[in-house]
Amino acid sequence: MTEVRQGPAWRWCSLGFAAILLTMVAVPMLEAREHYKFSEDFEVSKLTDLLREDKSRWTHYQNTFPQNKAEIVPEAAPSGGSALRFFAVPSTKKVSKSDIEREGFELRSGQELRIAALFFLPPNVDLKDLFLIDIECRECWPRDSIYPNQSPGVRLKLRDRDGSPSVERRKIGQPDMRNDLQESVVLPRGRWFNLEWRLRLSADENGSSEILIDNKRIYTGRGPTLPSSQSFEKWGIVLRDIMYDRFQIGITANSTPSPIELLIDDVSFQWE
Template sequence: MPLLKCGPRGRVFPILAIAAVLAAGSSRAEGLCPQEGRHWHFDDAAKHGGFAHVQLQRGTAVLAEDPMLPGNQVARLTAGPKQKGKVGKADYVHRFAPLKAGSVILMQARFYFPPGTPLNSLILMDLECASCGLDTNPGVRLYLRRGMLRVDRSKIGIKQAFLPTAPRMVAAGVWHELSWQVTLGAGEHGRSVVMLDGEQVVDARGTTLLTQEIVSQHMDITVQEQADRFQVGLTANSNPETVEMLLDDVRFCQL
């Protein structure tokens, strides 16, 4: 049996597993956010667990008890079905000072989908720009399709929008730890690394932010090449039914 180490808030993690994670790729890339990063754990009495903004479109966001760990408070999000072309939304929003090409951003969270949840057509994280000069909030998104994760770049104008799909399935009825590291950049300078429960499931190069070159092919407007907003939860539900999820231990930092 591997040695054990207490993690945040008393959780226990195998030391050998942590070492394996840190050894994969860049040691900082797959580690946890440092102390100076933002951490939302929903045990606070503050509304929305300390997030300044919540986005709801036929959705709800409340605090609830963890069904797997009594006494642990989490966020319960519900997003309504897609109707008349509009998706359901229930997510938390973190605004930060604009970060440009070359910046490395790490986003992490724990997700739980109740049994019977359709693990399809859901967006779980967005890294986007609200002040680039376009009102479409362009950015990259972490998308759940048929139980598997993939990075969607359609909103930054990439024709080959999807980076490789993760080969491992997400399951309902269990907590999953999700980590998404993005290096902002164009072409081979952009990178997305996705980890699921401590295992690297995606490591792909490709454009990860809106670029002036792409915009100039379609319109005569000057844009900023940057990111300034992180969204997490049910940022889009395209299913014909309402979807629910639990959320905990959200972290955000620049590496």
């Protein structure tokens, strides 16, 4: 994980006091833009090696059923190294999850997020309503609310049996994002592929989303990608903040009719 900050660059200007003041104010604001990158290749011997006390890697593993599990699989990745295998039974009245999570950041409006990972999906399994990636805000929910914390956010889900990816926005009070490419592309099965999800964060129409498979853009849409205060106030919920502070990847929800197993490797999570 790296974090880069550039210091202010002061420049003397002879155009008068006003120009000097503008330079002193504007330049530091521009240079203060943050860049953040977290990556993981899963080259460890066991899952607990990823969950360090200093939280320098992952925050925790999320498991909602005792049958669900995650484990390091040696020599399973395309490079010959280790990968992370997830397994989850179907959901019942309770959502079935088996994913790994990272917290400790704040993403806000106007920032651009890029998530990429290698995935391996099994053949001949119904993938409809399988969720692979969640971006959420745990700390936005009012502490005194009578409603349980819904962790508002957007999610990457597969919308049909063959695995066509889409952006689900119900947790921010919006319909699923429409794919402006107007074509249905399914995910590869039985082989490793690279999935990349790009998001521009905004609570209004300035938001956008793109999905790329093996560097080919297959999905692009525009519209809100952050929750808005107005969309929750109509239900009597006053959000404490508008941001994202949690990232989950794996089987973030198995709403398919069957048990699901998948592998991931080389996760990259970065924003600016």
